Amino acid sequence: MYKILKKRTLGPKIREYVIEAPEVARAAKAGQFVVLRLHERGERIPLTIVECDEASGGVTLVVQEVGKSTLEMGDRYEEGDSILDFVGPLGLPSEIARYGTVIGVGGGLGIAPLLPIVRALKDAGNEVIGIIGARSKELLFYEERMRAACDELHVVSDDGSYGRKGFVSDPLREILSSGRKVDRVWAIGPAVMMKACVGVTRQFDVPTIVSLNSVMIDGTGMCGGCRVEVGGEAKFACVDGPEFDGHKVDFDLLIARQRFYLEEEACALERYLASRKEGGEVR
Amino acid sequence: MIREKQVPMREQPADERIRNFKEVPLGYTEDEAVLEAERCLQCANAPCIEGCPVGIDIPKFIDHVKNRRFAEALATIWEANGLPAVCGRVCPQETQCQGVCTLGRRFEPVAIGRLERFCADWAAENAVPSAEIPPETGKKVAVIGSGPAGLTAAGELRKRGHAVTVFELLHTPGGVLMYGIPEFRLPKRIVNREIDSLRAIGVEILVNRVVGRVVTVDQLLEEGYDAVFIGTGAGLPRFLGIPGENLNGVYSANEFLTRTNLMRAYLFPEYDTPIKVGKCTVTIGGGNVAMDSSRTALRLGAEESIVVYRRGEEELPARAEEVHHAKEEGVRFHLLATPVEFIGDSGRLRAVRCIRMELGEPDEDGRRRPIPIPGSEFEIEADTAVIAIGNQPHPLIPQTTADLEVNRWGNIVADPTTGRTSKPGVFAGGDIVTGAATVIEAMGAGKRAAAAIDAYLSGG
Numbered sequence: 001m002y003k004i005l006k007k008r009t010l011g012p013k014i015r016e017y018v019i020e021a022p023e024v025a026r027a028a029k030a031g032q033f034v035v036l037r038l039h040e041r042g043e044r045i046p047l048t049i050v051e052c053d054e055a056s057g058g059v060t061l062v063v064q065e066v067g068k069s070t071l072e073m074g075d076r077y078e079e080g081d082s083i084l085d086f087v088g089p090l091g092l093p094s095e096i097a098r099y100g101t102v103i104g105v106g107g108g109l110g111i112a113p114l115l116p117i118v119r120a121l122k123d124a125g126n127e128v129i130g131i132i133g134a135r136s137k138e139l140l141f142y143e144e145r146m147r148a149a150c151d152e153l154h155v156v157s158d159d160g161s162y163g164r165k166g167f168v169s170d171p172l173r174e175i176l177s178s179g180r181k182v183d184r185v186w187a188i189g190p191a192v193m194m195k196a197c198v199g200v201t202r203q204f205d206v207p208t209i210v211s212l213n214s215v216m217i218d219g220t221g222m223c224g225g226c227r228v229e230v231g232g233e234a235k236f237a238c239v240d241g242p243e244f245d246g247h248k249v250d251f252d253l254l255i256a257r258q259r260f261y262l263e264e265e266a267c268a269l270e271r272y273l274a275s276r277k278e279g280g281e282v283r
Numbered sequence: 284m285i286r287e288k289q290v291p292m293r294e295q296p297a298d299e300r301i302r303n304f305k306e307v308p309l310g311y312t313e314d315e316a317v318l319e320a321e322r323c324l325q326c327a328n329a330p331c332i333e334g335c336p337v338g339i340d341i342p343k344f345i346d347h348v349k350n351r352r353f354a355e356a357l358a359t360i361w362e363a364n365g366l367p368a369v370c371g372r373v374c375p376q377e378t379q380c381q382g383v384c385t386l387g388r389r390f391e392p393v394a395i396g397r398l399e400r401f402c403a404d405w406a407a408e409n410a411v412p413s414a415e416i417p418p419e420t421g422k423k424v425a426v427i428g429s430g431p432a433g434l435t436a437a438g439e440l441r442k443r444g445h446a447v448t449v450f451e452l453l454h455t456p457g458g459v460l461m462y463g464i465p466e467f468r469l470p471k472r473i474v475n476r477e478i479d480s481l482r483a484i485g486v487e488i489l490v491n492r493v494v495g496r497v498v499t500v501d502q503l504l505e506e507g508y509d510a511v512f513i514g515t516g517a518g519l520p521r522f523l524g525i526p527g528e529n530l531n532g533v534y535s536a537n538e539f540l541t542r543t544n545l546m547r548a549y550l551f552p553e554y555d556t557p558i559k560v561g562k563c564t565v566t567i568g569g570g571n572v573a574m575d576s577s578r579t580a581l582r583l584g585a586e587e588s589i590v591v592y593r594r595g596e597e598e599l600p601a602r603a604e605e606v607h608h609a610k611e612e613g614v615r616f617h618l619l620a621t622p623v624e625f626i627g628d629s630g631r632l633r634a635v636r637c638i639r640m641e642l643g644e645p646d647e648d649g650r651r652r653p654i655p656i657p658g659s660e661f662e663i664e665a666d667t668a669v670i671a672i673g674n675q676p677h678p679l680i681p682q683t684t685a686d687l688e689v690n691r692w693g694n695i696v697a698d699p700t701t702g703r704t705s706k707p708g709v710f711a712g713g714d715i716v717t718g719a720a721t722v723i724e725a726m727g728a729g730k731r732a733a734a735a736i737d738a739y740l741s742g743g
Contacts, residue, residue: 089497221679223535223537224519227522268557
């Protein structure tokens with residue numbers, strides 16, 4: 001069992017958890033993820049690590065409540081409660097080096113996994129430009145943490161309710177068009193957002209790393225459910241990634257594969273919401 | 284007068300069992316077991332012992348059964364095999380003990396597997412105490428992986444008085460016994476029972492630990508483990524490398540079976556993990572995993588389940604009983620055919636395009652090589668395809684362990700009689716060494732390695 005040390009709300013349906021898992025906290029590096037399972041009937045949920053605190057053994061994660069399991073976690077798991085399974089760190093760490101100038105782009109929930117990467121890049125001596133964005137003001141989080149980790153930060157919102165109006169790919173395009181020398185880009189967020197970002201960086205021939213969140217079960221290379229096409233080759237997001245060369249990723253395939261279980265996800269969610277309304281147990 | 288035929292084992296009828304996940308063969312009663320045990324000739328040369336990868340004294344345990352000394356029968360099996368309830372169910376007996384049974388030269392061989400299963404199940408119901416543990420040696424061994432190789436090594440080492448900690452990456456121990464082999468062939472309570480009996484003798488099992496990520500083999504040795512046994516199996520699914528393989532609806536057998544067995548997707552939405560089969564499922568491959576997948580598809584509601592295998596009926600590598608059960612349940616076989624393309628419709632599998640094969644000259648492993656017949660392509664309309672053509676070794680531990688030699692396929696190089704690797708204090712066995720094989724062979728390797736580790740720890 002893994003205890004929830006802290007839980008706080010970052011925005012509507014966005015929560016930050018600190019889970020006690022000292023072995024994971026000690027071993028994890030930026031870019032890696034964990035898989036957790038709430039209870040005996042639960043599914044295995046992959047989540048990218050935000051930060052680790054060796055002293056408390058805490059591993060920080062940000063969870064967006066988009067389906068039954070994540071909603072259930074938000075509803076029923078409080079500080080002091082425990083979740084059943086927590087395994088990590090999984091996947092390959094980000095390749096942190098002194099590249100020169102690096103842009104970190106975080107869209108929506110992608111801001112969470114981006115944070116440790118920009119911190120590590122900054123520590124490695126890079127000039128780091130951050131770009132973060134969300135659909136609207138209340139969905140944006142970690143602005144201060146990102147500002148502290150970056151040399152310069154651009155903030156956008158789709159509806160213009162905060163920062164400038166637009167998508168994260170807009171400031172990205174402007175910076176690259178301005179002629180500033182950028183050596184590498186990290187773009188993390190929804191598949192459509194990453195696809196838009198690599199569309200921009202491809203024009204300027206800037207190497208771009210993306211972090212893929214495909215459907216997975218074990219997270220250790222065993223099921224192959226998370227396979228993606230990178231440069232025409234099948235790769236497993238869990239063990240060959242989660243980070244890949246964004247210019248080589250087949251995003252349309254990724255998006256199609258992410259949507260395979262939509263009906264089942266909707267069914268599980270509906271069933272959960274109905275049970276919650278009745279105030280009963282889901283089982 | 285010897286009965287020519289085996290005492291049949293009662294089974295769930297095919298039309299009933301394809302609607303549930305309960306075990307198919309129902310086991311022997313005491314009287315049935317005794318009757319079957321009476322068929323054993325007790326021949327002096329006992330070829331069956333040779334035929335058993337872990338060398339159970341088969342005539343001796345059968346003699347105990349014959350005389351209704353069931354506890355003694357189990358104790359005899361236990362001397363060589365810590366997982367009899369599992370082996371009695373999943374061993375390919377027809378190519379091992381029963382394949383060389385003297386009686387089998389004229390009649391049906393003694394149903395050794397069924398008798399082994401009977402003894403284990405009888406003991407579970409009648410609470411036979413487990414083995415006694417000698418005094419602690421003060422030595423610590425880390426076992427990586429809790430599949431058949433790891434569990435056997437762990438049990439054998441513990442029985443020699445060593446402290447044993449097993450590291451499992453999934454949330455449940457058992458490896459392929461839990462995620463791979465379906466409930467209807469190996470009920471999970473049986474596996475749990477075997478695991479509980481290991482825990483009862485003091486084996487510590489840590490789940491959710493990915494060795495190579497959370498801790499490395501080198502760190503385990505530095506942290507005070509005196510030896511390490513690697514039994515991480517052949518965990519990575521192999522794909523065909525043909526067009527359309529990444530369409531929705533194309534599963535690796537690992538994923539298909541893991542969703543069903545480990546995550547209980549057949550109970551969705553009561554359990555949270557979903558699975559989809561649609562009307563027709565095509566399974567590619569001819570081994571036990573292919574039989575498990577095709578039979579699972581029927582139980583998940585597929586109206587049609589078809590196995591496509593590139594060789595012929597005789598070459599099917601699956602246990603005879605599995606093929607028999609699959610056919611009884613209505614699985615159809617397209618033999619001498621192989622897929623060339625998965626055809627999709629808006630990202631979703633619609634059909635599997637296959638080509639017919641013929642058998643040519645034998646290849647290096649002695650099996651006749653299948654050759655495609657030009658122009659013989661045909662399509663099977665399908666919603667789901669399951670690729671069950673084997674697995675590759677898991678690369679994580681070789682990648683993260685200094686001085687551990689692997690061969691060109693990525694298998695760890697280990698001495699077949701001792702499991703000794705190129706790295707001092709590190710032993711390996713099971714599929715990670717041999718490539719995908721059987722449960723009992725992995726257990727045999729775990730057992731031999733445990734003996735070698737024991738000798739190593741005693742300074743031998």
